[in-house]
Amino acid sequence: AEVAAADEWNGVGTTSDGLRVKVLANVGAPKDAKAAVEAGAEGVGLFRTEFSYLDATDEPTVEEQQSAYAAVLAPFHGKPIIVRTLDAGADKPLAFLAPDPEPNPALGVRGIRVSRERVDVLDRQLAAIVGAAQETGADVSVMAPMVATVEEAAWFADRAHAAGIKRAGVMIEVPAAALVADEIFGVVEFVSIGTNDLAQYTLAADRQLGAVATLNDPWQPALLRLIGMIGQAAIRAGKPAGVCGEAAADPNLAGVLVGLGISSLSMNASAIRKVGAALAKHTEDYFRQVARAALVSHTPADARATVHAMLS
Ligand code: PEP
Numbered sequence: 001a002e003v004a005a006a007d008e009w010n011g012v013g014t015t016s017d018g019l020r021v022k023v024l025a026n027v028g029a030p031k032d033a034k035a036a037v038e039a040g041a042e043g044v045g046l047f048r049t050e051f052s053y054l055d056a057t058d059e060p061t062v063e064e065q066q067s068a069y070a071a072v073l074a075p076f077h078g079k080p081i082i083v084r085t086l087d088a089g090a091d092k093p094l095a096f097l098a099p100d101p102e103p104n105p106a107l108g109v110r111g112i113r114v115s116r117e118r119v120d121v122l123d124r125q126l127a128a129i130v131g132a133a134q135e136t137g138a139d140v141s142v143m144a145p146m147v148a149t150v151e152e153a154a155w156f157a158d159r160a161h162a163a164g165i166k167r168a169g170v171m172i173e174v175p176a177a178a179l180v181a182d183e184i185f186g187v188v189e190f191v192s193i194g195t196n197d198l199a200q201y202t203l204a205a206d207r208q209l210g211a212v213a214t215l216n217d218p219w220q221p222a223l224l225r226l227i228g229m230i231g232q233a234a235i236r237a238g239k240p241a242g243v244c245g246e247a248a249a250d251p252n253l254a255g256v257l258v259g260l261g262i263s264s265l266s267m268n269a270s271a272i273r274k275v276g277a278a279l280a281k282h283t284e285d286y287f288r289q290v291a292r293a294a295l296v297s298h299t300p301a302d303a304r305a306t307v308h309a310m311l312s
């Protein structure tokens with residue numbers, strides 16, 4: 001494969017020695033999809049479907065959902081797209097799926113926990129996703145948010161397969177799921193790590209609270225170790241583990257993630273070119289060395305500085 005020059009992005013994510021790492025986009029609306037295609041995204045690693053419904057008072061119909069999803073899928077012309085089922089609750093409340101009042105919404109009935117209570121809503125969404133994929137010819141996978149256990153992962157994969165979806169995955173954004181990653185890989189086709197929530201739950205630091213922002217840092221060595229465990233489980237399973245949290249948009253941290261065994265990175269469109277170019281500068285083996293240096297750092301600042309020195 002042709003390798004991109006130092007600061008170029010040729011649209012195919014590879015390390016300098018040819019390891020493929022897909023550079024994907026996070027999207028929530030049709031305008032994000034257009035920006036992602038223009039930036040050269042290889043597909044979508046996270047389509048946040050709940051973003052369309054943050055102001056909705058009633059559940060959108062299957063037809064309304066299908067046309068909203070089709071508008072996001074169409075610009076990608078058959079490139080792979082991972083659609084996340086509704087991630088309702090905590091920082092993304094949906095009026096039509098509001099839980100009873102909870103003392104700690106981040107630890108409450110949210111994400112897949114809502115889907116377990118409202119299977120009817122999940123099944124209607126899966127039908128709309130399948131319809132949108134057929135309408136647009138898109139290559140669609142689905143994944144569930146906030147999965148904590150193997151049983152939840154298996155339940156979701158069964159439900160998605162029964163709806164006609166070929167590839168079902170789960171987000172790993174709860175430390176419990178990271179710890180049982182081998183077993184989760186036994187029941188799904190792929191996983192995607194949500195570093196925003198995985199940092200929040202690993203460090204017990206609210207992602208919306210500025211006062212704990214230094215704890216809630218994607219360079220925390222404890223977070224990187226959990227990601228490394230998932231990367232190793234992915235290699236053992238021969239299945240892909242991506243990252244779709246903000247961590248993937250940092251070009252130096254992207255190199256660390258590749259060194260930890262992550263095979264796709266999904267980010268805002270604005271980060272695609274610089275992350276793609278950063279991957280092309282070094283070999284897979286060098287990114288492994290960089291990752292090892294980050295893992296043994298004592299602070300996020302040390303990890304950042306060490307990795308910055310190794311990559312520049
Ligand atoms: C995450 O938690 O890292 C993630 C990608 O999902 P969201 O930011 O939508 O919670």
Ligand code: MG
Binds near residue numbers: 145173194196197
């Ligand atoms: Mg999340």
